[in-house]
Amino acid sequence: MDNVNGLFGPSWSLDTGDIVELWHLYRIPIVLASFTVLMIVRTILRLRKPREKLSETPPPTSPSLPAEKTIAPLELTKKTSIEKIKAPRRIVGGLKKSKPSEDDIESGDKKIQVLVFFSSLTTTTEKTAKVFTEGLAHNIKEFSSSATFLEPEILDLSYIDYDEYFINPPKSEPNTQYFYLILIPTYNIDTVLDNFLEHLQETHNDFRIDTAPLSSLLGYSVFGFGDREGWPTEEEGFCSQARDVDKWMAKLTGRRRAFPLGVCDAKTDGPERLKEWKEGVEDVILHIAKTGGLGEGVAGSGDAVESDVEDVDDDDDNDEVLFQEQDVAQRKTKAQKQDSLNDLEDLGRSLDKPSADPSPPLEVDFTTYSKKSRKPEAPAIIKEMVPKNSPTYNSLTKQGYTIVGSHSGVKICRWTKSALRGRGSCYKYSFYGIASHQCMETTPSLSCSNKCVFCWRHGTNPVGTTWRWVVEPPEMIFTGVKAGHYKKIKMLRGVPGVRAERFAEAMRIRHCALSLVGEPIFYPHINEFLAMLHNEHISSFLVCNAQHPDQLAALTPVTQLYVSIDASNRESLRKIDRPLHRDFWERFNACLDILRERRFEQRTVFRLTLVKGFNIDDEVEGYARLVEQGLPCFVEIKGVTYCGTSTSSSAGLTMANVPFYSEIQEFVLALTAALNKRGLGYGIAAEHAHSCCVLIASERFKNESGRWCTRIDYKRFFELLEKGEPFRPEEYMGEETPEWALWGNGGFDPRDERVYRKGKNKVPLPVKKEEEEIEDEVVVVGGE
Structure with missing residues (x-):
């Protein structure tokens, strides 16, 4: 106390x-x-709270009834609440599917749009799809009038933007609903279908997107064309890509498969199987027009039983879970029988226990939850980019390519043949001093990440965004491409007109143009391959498509580095290059920034391929902005070359898209003026009218006399490279650009002889002696 x-x-x-x-x-x-x-405090608060009224207008007591028969308001409320109780409560998993109302079904404003997608490498599927669509359009006109059918549209998967159709249905009128039909073959090589399947998988697994973003579709169905000769069974790959598309579309649409997957052997029963599938699809479309839905199916309207991965991933998505005593007891029994691990502590205790089984412990996935255990997947088999038994291999070899290994190639340029016969070299000789008959055109990667509309190899070379093929050593590729080049040169020694001295020079490779087909920097060992070229004093001219900034940043110095600049804005680039990367514009700008940083380490070039109707009109200022961003040493402006194939026309390219040389000259003058307004210090240095090509150069490549020096001192380049110290492009600047190659003089070597086709006589190109100013006159040489 x-x-x-x-x-x-x-x-x-x-x-x-x-x-x-x-x-x-x-x-x-x-x-x-x-x-x-x-x-x-609690009592005071309850007393202060006003009593709630049981009803706004309590029912009056009837005077005719006795007092004991009168129902009290509280008893009425209790009785009503008891009647509202329902047990047991049902909890339904997944999103509720909205059913169309009868008013919408019977409304005359409802429209159904059928979209037919296809993919074709040899145009066989394309032709079949067109005939199929025409027949479908004719038949649906006879369907019920309860719905308005729009004209079916046919779309090529190689040319569309997947985001516009396979993340959300196309945007259109509010009352328009879509029905997808997909017709595709199956290939054993990398095609655009691989990128399409990758897009579907990424869309489904992207946490930012609903797992079923296409659930608003009326339905879909897939038909596959296969070859049982090469793949007899499904396990061996028969119609495997069609099955994969069907599987992923089932996920993206919330299992809106309207008709089973149709498959056929294109060589035997193709027409019969396609006809059966078409009739079934038409019946389904008719049913949708009458009822507004797919009808009854498994686990929901129109749903089909899934298989393979879907059994693991989506098996329980739409099941109804009833919390009843029997279900709880069953779950408890299953839990007691299962030897499962609940947390990390249990895992640790289980690992401490000795086991008689000497096999290694199974892998534990801590990132994925599933009610069903997953079996460890076998490692994927790495395949070849261009197998020898593939259509791509056959197509490329027919075009004159020598395939080295499985992903490299070499080819003789037409200018090499022309130079051997004394008929002129390409524009690289006029601009940079490269003798065409001593130049090897090759690539260590036949795959590309773009599908350019002006590409000469439409559908014949693989496409992809990442390297997922067998990687072959650079030593093997280097030896193989040299052997292939020399073999093709030797085949020309019997051709009439071949000059002996130039043939002897051609047997010594001095230059290498890494611009044949595909994307050279895609090859994982491109730096080692370049080192082998430089060790033998072979100059390197590498061209890339500005879609791989990481590889571009890691690239070792080359003699001259090209970047394709095919458009001045995002939308135009998407239409003309059709890149596979979703972030293609960001990658494009990142590559320009890399070139700006390396403009004092090596010669950098912007290559502009002009296609009339795609990237010429009203894009001069946009190109000037890109030049200001990258500040390249040179800008090459070249008109597109039309290869004249059906694949080019299917890509939207015709002779009308090929600009005249006068149009190229006008564009060059406008671009130079735009660059001068920005004070960037560029001027028109040289031209080669035969190639429809003009060179704009930085004033860094003028000598003390103010003369253009666009050529390269190759001997000096290798001396600087072997020292191992940093050097600038000006240090291996060559001699003055010859007079005949300057702007206004045509650019044709006077030592050679210009030959015109269609039986015309051989006419030597006159050499213009006087020098002309850009603003005074534009001379068109050789009738170009």
Whole structure:
């Protein structure tokens, strides 16, 4: 008590021990007092709260009824609430599918749009799809008038933007609904179908997108063309890509498969199987027009039983879960039987226990939850980019390519044949001094990440965004491409007109143009391959498509680095290059920034391929902005070359898209004026009218006399490279650009003889001696 009294003394000082002692002495009274106060406060609050009315207008008591028969309002409320109780409560998983109302079904404003997608490498599927669509359009006109059918549209998967059709249905009128039909073959090589399947998978697994973003479709169906000669069974790959598309479309549409997957052997029963599938699809479309839905199916309207991965991933998505005693008991029994691990502590205890099984422990996935255990997947087999038994291999070899290994190639350029016969070299000789008959055109990667409309190899080379093929050593590729080049050169020694001295020079490769087909920097060992070229004093001219900034940043110095600049804005680039990367514009700008940083390490070039109707009109200022962003050493402006194939026309390219040389000259003058307005210091240096090509150069490549020096001193380049010290492009700047190559003089070598086709006589190109100013006159040489 002395201590307690000390607590309330004049000093009023408390320490921890005193407080604890005080609590032990008075804890019971404190607890009771606190409880009493809380009860008093609660009672006061309840008394102050107004009594709720049981109803706004309570039912009046009938005077004819006895008092004991009158139903009290409270009893009425209890009775009503009891009637509202329903048990057991049903919890339904997944999103509820909205069913179309009868008013919408019977409305005359409803429209159904059928979209037919196809993919074709040899145009066989394309022709079949067109005939199929025409027949479908004719038959649906006879359908019920309960819905308005729009004209079916046919779309090529190689040319559309997947985001516009396979993330959400196309945007159109509010009352328009879509029905998808997909006709695709199956290939054993990498084609656009691989990128399409990858897009479907990424869309389904993207956490930012609903797992079934296409659930608003009326339905879909897939038909596959296969070859039982090469793949007899489904396990061996018969119509495997069609089956994969059907599987992923089932996921993206919420299982809106309208008709089973149709497959056929294109060589035997193709027409019969396609006819049967077409009749079934038409019946389904008729049913949708009458009822507004797919009808009854498995686990939901129109749903089909899934297989393979879907059994694991989506098996329980739409099941109804009933919390009943029987279900709970069954789950408890299953849980007791299963030897499952619930948390990390259980896992650790299980690992401590000795096991008689000497096999290594199974992998545990801590990132994926599934009610069903997954079996470890076997490692994927890495395939070849261009197998020897593939259509791509046959197509490329027919075009004159020598395939080295499975992903590299070499080919003789037509300018090499022309230079051997003394009929002129390409524009690279006029601009940079490269003798065409000593130049090897090759690539270590036949795959590309773009599908450019002006590409000469439409559908004949693989496409992809990542390297997923067998990687062959650079030593084998380097040896193989040289052997292939020399073999083709030797085949020309009997051609009439080949000059003996130039044939002897051609047997010594001095230059290498890495611009044949595909994307050279895509090859994982491109730096090692470049080192082998430089060790033998072979210059390197590398062209990339500005879609791989990481590889471009890691690239070692080359003799001259090209970047294809095919458009001045995002939309135009998407239409003309048709890139596979979703972030293609960001990658494009990142590559321009890399070139700006490396403009003092090596010669950099912007290559503009002009296609009339695509990237010429009203884009001069846009190109000037890109030049200001990258500040390249040179800008090459070249008119597109039309290869004259059916694949080019299917890509929307005809002779009408090929600009005249006078149009190229007008564009060059306008671009130069735009660059001068920005004060960038560029001028027109040289031209090669035969190639429809003009060179704009930075004033860095003028000598003290103000003369253009666009050529390269290759001997000096290798001397600087072997020193291992940093050097600038000006240090291996060559001799003055010859007079005949300057702007206004045509650019044809006077030592050679210009030959015109169609039986015309050989007419030597006159050399213009006088120098003319850009603003005064534009001379068109050779009738271009």
